Amino acid sequence: MKKQVPLFITFLFGTVMILATFIPHYPFKLADTEMSMFFDILAAFAILLGGGNLMRIHVTKVAKHKKGWAYSLITVVGFLTMLIVGLFKLPLGPTSGVGLENSQLYMYKLYQFVLRPLQSTMFALLAFYVASASYRAFRAKNREATMLLLAAFFILLGRTLIGTAITAYLPGIVEIFFAIVLGWVAWDQSKSKNWVIVGLMGAIGLFLLGRTIYGYGVVLTGGEMEFITIPKLVNWIMIYPQMAGQRAIMIGICLGVISMSLRIILGVERSYLGSDTE
Amino acid sequence: MTSREFFDKMQTIDRRWIFLLISLAVIIPLLFEFSFTELATPEVSAIYNRIEGLQQEVGRRPRTLISFDFDPPSEPELMPMAISLIRHLVIRNHQIYMMALWPIGQQEADDVVRQYLEPEFPQYTYGEDYMTFGFQPGGAGLINVIVNDFRKFFSVDSRNNPIDSLPMMADVVNLFDMDLILDLSAGAPGIKEWVQFGGDRTGVPVAGCVTAVQAPLMYPYYPRQMFGMLGGMKAAAEYESLVLEAYGAESDDPRISADARFLGIRRMGPQTFAHLVIILFIIIGNIAFFATRGQRGASRLTVDS
Incomplete structure (x- = not known):
């Protein structure tokens, strides 16, 4: 009984929600709306659990003077301050309105002068670490690393106007460079008889070469030179090879989510109940 | 300093130099308000x-x-x-x-x-x-x-x-x-x-x-x-x-x-220069990597022979 009731609830609500997606009419439409609201109400209670747990861990750490207890103290003080100021909407002086757009509330001041600078500072530090990590990580140690390096290099360049300026004078130079690298990969793979990779790399290389030759044809007949510049290539990388990879990952994830959802709804997967055995 | 030592050093530049150059690449364009007009994709x-x-x-x-x-x-x-x-x-x-x-x-x-x-x-x-x-x-x-x-x-x-x-x-x-x-x-x-x-x-x-x-x-x-x-x-x-x-x-x-x-146009100056600094360091790192790899290969050949 202890297991059957949660399993039945999961099956019932899971099935109704799936049906509601495919039959967006009464009564499923109504069930969909109401259950989404139930979900939000239930999720709101999770903050009590999360907040309570946070306090329990950090207060214990402070009380026992464990290593790093001073940071825990800051966490506790920060949490309680924001909680009190936010819950009671404490005003700086006589003010009307309790909305958070009211700049005469302590909540607003804490957001504007504490939370915002702290979060922005933390994120701004990333620029320095990304620069340092790029310098160390982007080395052409092998073929895969070389491909990654080249893609990163051209995207970095393509995101600035310098990229446009360079290829305005030498259109197609990047495509030719890429075609040579891909040709080199294909040649190397042909020795190991990896014909799929040879075909793929060779086809992309030939396509880039053909694109450049076509681009020059366009340019010579008075067309737009912009056709074979770095920003266009960057767009091509993002829209075709990059998107193909992303789609493959997304489809894989979605298949995993569908199979896991079905396992949970049908009661095959029971680990969320606290144990995977009956 | 031999060329080997020079390229080894180039491969392990102290990250504080990178931090300094990134700071300058962001601050200088902001101070002088370098900005460019962009072409829309x-x-x-x-x-x-x-x-x-x-x-x-x-x-x-x-x-x-x-x-x-x-x-x-x-x-x-x-x-x-x-x-x-x-x-x-x-x-x-x-x-x-x-x-x-x-x-x-x-x-x-x-x-x-x-x-x-x-x-x-x-x-x-x-x-x-x-x-x-x-x-x-x-x-x-x-x-x-x-x-x-x-x-x-x-x-x-x-x-x-x-x-x-x-x-x-x-x-x-x-x-x-x-x-x-x-x-x-x-x-x-x-x-x-x-x-x-x-x-x-x-x-x-x-x-x-x-x-x-x-x-x-x-x-x-x-x-x-x-x-x-x-x-x-x-x-x-x-x-x-x-x-x-x-x-x-x-x-x-x-x-x-x-x-x-227009904040985006103004901020593209620092972004452009920061990207260039990163590109520069990637190029330096790779030149040094290939130079020392070649030397390592040569020294291995010498030892082998």
């Missing part, structure tokens, strides 16, 4: 053109929903987009409905209203021309509900006014009544949820304004499920350039026509 132009032509498309005053799903860390990239989108929507006389799936998003929306919308366009009235629903938790669940009824979640707006007291809500029941959804997104819940639960279910066109990190993840939705995308600072600057080109010259208001007010 098709993803960016799609959003601009949609906003331009929406009134003609729907045959009445268009309704646009903007969701502020970001917080201060993503503000440098997303705030310039928010400002120029709001400017463009006001210029094109859209009714603007703002909301947030992130708790801090509401504050970001308030900042745009307080610092840009109200001072630059005093003729725009709260409740008639624009309004803010505020933040509600729930993410995908919230969108799922407002697809059927806004009032289930929002009985009052962020200023505590009853929703039904706002004239611009008179004919609005659910998400189907919107003509355009724009999401300023820095993660989840964000543009993915708007596409899957909002745009796909209602058929209302959705466009994403996302950080540069998030942009590659969103390309699979472009252009069918997401008709346009602003990805990162460069796209923000491109959008600003479009607005500036179309409305900057003819505007009497110096706040709209002045380049200095």
Whole structure:
């Protein structure tokens, strides 16, 4: 009984929600709306659990003077301050309105002068670490690393106007460079008889070469030179090879989510109940 | 110092030198206000053109929903987009409905209203021309509900006014009544949820304004499920350039026509120089890597022989 009731609830609500997606009419439409609201109400209670747990861990750490207890103290003080100021909407002086757009509330001041600078500072530090990590990580140690390096290099360049300026004078130079690298990969793979990779790399290389030759044809007949510049290539990388990879990952994830959802709804997967055995 | 030692040193430059150069690459262009006019990519132009032509498309005053799903860390990239989108929507006389799936998003929306919308366009009235629903938790669940009824979640707006007291809500029941959804997104819940639960279910066109990190993840939705995308600072600057080109010259208001007010264009200077510094270090690292690899190979040959 202890297991059957949660399993039945999961099956019932899971099935109704799936049906509601495919039959967006009464009564499923109504069930969909109401259950989404139930979900939000239930999720709101999770903050009590999360907040309570946070306090329990950090207060214990402070009380026992464990290593790093001073940071825990800051966490506790920060949490309680924001909680009190936010819950009671404490005003700086006589003010009307309790909305958070009211700049005469302590909540607003804490957001504007504490939370915002702290979060922005933390994120701004990333620029320095990304620069340092790029310098160390982007080395052409092998073929895969070389491909990654080249893609990163051209995207970095393509995101600035310098990229446009360079290829305005030498259109197609990047495509030719890429075609040579891909040709080199294909040649190397042909020795190991990896014909799929040879075909793929060779086809992309030939396509880039053909694109450049076509681009020059366009340019010579008075067309737009912009056709074979770095920003266009960057767009091509993002829209075709990059998107193909992303789609493959997304489809894989979605298949995993569908199979896991079905396992949970049908009661095959029971680990969320606290144990995977009956 | 031998060439070997020199290249070894080049491979292990103290990271404090990199930090210093990145700082200079950001500070100097900001001080001297280096800025460039950007050429818009098709993803960016799609959003601009949609906003331009929406009134003609729907045959009445268009309704646009903007969701502020970001917080201060993503503000440098997303705030310039928010400002120029709001400017463009006001210029094109859209009714603007703002909301947030992130708790801090509401504050970001308030900042745009307080610092840009109200001072630059005093003729725009709260409740008639624009309004803010505020933040509600729930993410995908919230969108799922407002697809059927806004009032289930929002009985009052962020200023505590009853929703039904706002004239611009008179004919609005659910998400189907919107003509355009724009999401300023820095993660989840964000543009993915708007596409899957909002745009796909209602058929209302959705466009994403996302950080540069998030942009590659969103390309699979472009252009069918997401008709346009602003990805990162460069796209923000491109959008600003479009607005500036179309409305900057003819505007009497110096706040709209002045380049200095366009944050994305101003911030592209530091971004350009920072990228160049990173590219420079990547090149130095690789030259040193190949040089020492060659020498290592030569020294191994010598030992072997």
